[in-house]
Amino acid sequence: MLILKKISITFCLLVAVFCLLPSISQAHKVRIFAYAEGNTIVGETAFSGGRAAKDSLIIVQDAASAKPLLTCRTDDHGQFRFQIPEEARKGQLNLRIIINTGEGHRGEWLLEAAEYLGDGEGESVSTRDQKSVAEVALASMTTKPSTTDEELIRRVVEEAMDKKLSPIKRMLAESQNKGPSLQDILGGIGYILGLAGIIAYIKSNPKG
Amino acid sequence: MNEKYFPPQIIRIEISQHKVVYMHISEGILSVPILISGGALTAAGTAIGLKKLDYDRIMGVAILAATFFVASLIHVPLGPGSVHLVLNGLLGVVLGWASFPAILTALLLQAIFFQYGGIVVLGVNTFNMAVPALLCFYLVRPWLARPKFRPLAGFVGGFLSVFLSSLLMALALALSDSGFLATAKIVVAAHLPVMIIEGFITMFTVSFLARVKPEILQLESRS
Numbered sequence: 001m002l003i004l005k006k007i008s009i010t011f012c013l014l015v016a017v018f019c020l021l022p023s024i025s026q027a028h029k030v031r032i033f034a035y036a037e038g039n040t041i042v043g044e045t046a047f048s049g050g051r052a053a054k055d056s057l058i059i060v061q062d063a064a065s066a067k068p069l070l071t072c073r074t075d076d077h078g079q080f081r082f083q084i085p086e087e088a089r090k091g092q093l094n095l096r097i098i099i100n101t102g103e104g105h106r107g108e109w110l111l112e113a114a115e116y117l118g119d120g121e122g123e124s125v126s127t128r129d130q131k132s133v134a135e136v137a138l139a140s141m142t143t144k145p146s147t148t149d150e151e152l153i154r155r156v157v158e159e160a161m162d163k164k165l166s167p168i169k170r171m172l173a174e175s176q177n178k179g180p181s182l183q184d185i186l187g188g189i190g191y192i193l194g195l196a197g198i199i200a201y202i203k204s205n206p207k208g
Numbered sequence: 209m210n211e212k213y214f215p216p217q218i219i220r221i222e223i224s225q226h227k228v229v230y231m232h233i234s235e236g237i238l239s240v241p242i243l244i245s246g247g248a249l250t251a252a253g254t255a256i257g258l259k260k261l262d263y264d265r266i267m268g269v270a271i272l273a274a275t276f277f278v279a280s281l282i283h284v285p286l287g288p289g290s291v292h293l294v295l296n297g298l299l300g301v302v303l304g305w306a307s308f309p310a311i312l313t314a315l316l317l318q319a320i321f322f323q324y325g326g327i328v329v330l331g332v333n334t335f336n337m338a339v340p341a342l343l344c345f346y347l348v349r350p351w352l353a354r355p356k357f358r359p360l361a362g363f364v365g366g367f368l369s370v371f372l373s374s375l376l377m378a379l380a381l382a383l384s385d386s387g388f389l390a391t392a393k394i395v396v397a398a399h400l401p402v403m404i405i406e407g408f409i410t411m412f413t414v415s416f417l418a419r420v421k422p423e424i425l426q427l428e429s430r431s
Contacts (some may be wrong), residue, residue, distance in 0.1 A: 196270030
């Protein structure tokens, strides 16, 4: 009976530990990631369970000086977008994008200048008029080609690539966010038990 | 890698989520003499630990090594960031010298699977966590035998080992770099909640073991 009691106590403890594990390690996490799409920066936020962080405050700071550049709020899908501030573009600032959901959940994402600036020269043109780029390019394609047209086409392609690649960027960002997986944990425990087996084998007395 | 709240060399930052203050020193920070001496001391400690390891206790050591291995995944929220459990006090109190091989194994696997710490700094990291464990073993042992002092002894073991580990970590960083006091303050302050939590965990675990399976603690055999 005593043994039965011991086993049940141990079992209860184990269950308690396993129930606590994910909740402890994942609490207080809100994920945020952002990437450049042409002249705007697009971002998504979610809690660790996958729930969108609706109507939460987004603060954009200069990463070096922590000077706030702008704020905005997320929409119903936890997404946000804002124009790249002129100040950031000029100073080539790395942007720290912070989400604060107001209940002690806070996440941040560092968007480096190189990521949203692209190659400097073409970008300074694109700031002037981003939306009409495609139209202008199409129009100019019917006329005779020149170097500026090439420039435009390049930008159109880049813009399209940005759009197509953004989900992939997002996937990469998400995969970077992952902590140790269950396989890692169980694998580690397995290794430890296996090593103990080897040591036990070495230490065992073959004669009996 | 996004943050510079704490001195950047100590802290591994979990990308974009929140800061986690690890008890593990990362690669490429410590100077070569520290790495070598840490490695040598750990090798010696592990040799002693393995030699003292009785055949009957191997599985117990393995279970505690596995506990230590998993404990670092349990994050304790602290302000904007968090710190993780260490549990070296529990290992020390229960295992004694066998904490060395147990912690070495667990840290090696953490380095491989979770990228905590690293292979080159394995010696120093093991030393930092196993030596306080061992000290607590010798300090707390005499009290453990007496049921009245057992909870207090458990708490002290859990608390002190994390505290000493933080100090050793700061010392290792200071010997390679500079400013022991500043680093020590940050590391110790960050781990204060962990010390208290681990004090209680060790206290309850030791009391529980003493009641349910006293032979694990070897209270009778070791006078």
